[in-house]
Amino acid sequence: RIGEHDQTAFGLGLMLDYAHTVGDEAFAKLVSDSARKFFLTDRNCPLAYEPSGEDFLSPCLGEADALRRVLSQDEFAKWLKEFLPQIPTTPLQSEAPTREWLPVTRSPDPSDPKLAHLDGLNLSRAWMIEGIISALPADDPRRFWLSAAADEHRRAGLAAITGEHYEGGHWLGSFAVYLTTQRGIRHRTPNAP
Known part of the structure; x- marks a missing residue:
């Protein structure tokens, strides 16, 4: 439940992606059970405790992204309501719908090795949220x-990929590819590669 390399939920999600890709159902079951x-x-x-000063993964969204891969749609929707009750369910009240419950992060210094992580956080939040959306019923009010x-988060994350600094330039592209290809979503949107 941390926002860096050894986040358990992120690792489990990647392992499930692998298991489903290669058809290893025994491994998929082991990871799902875990x-x-x-x-x-x-x-x-x-969620309000996020981010720390150097997160590139969301601990809360990471858990939700992992469990949406292993729970039924109804089970996941119910679990998510109790796990992330901060997600609004009411009609739009302002012109900036995400700022109150999940603000975009801004790196104050993208040339700093740890602060550059915040640019990656926007990318990973975007793909985790897209995964969460894919597991919810079509009429779930949280989808909006x-x-x-x-x-x-997608716009902010992709805009941060400039190649100007090694600190983010050597890895942000891999996060952008994972996001734009929707590789973690088994049933991708029609425009995804």
């Missing part, structure tokens, strides 16, 4: 707010 064991009873994730947040 995700349930680790995260199914979690409630009220403190999640879509707005994903779009805003």
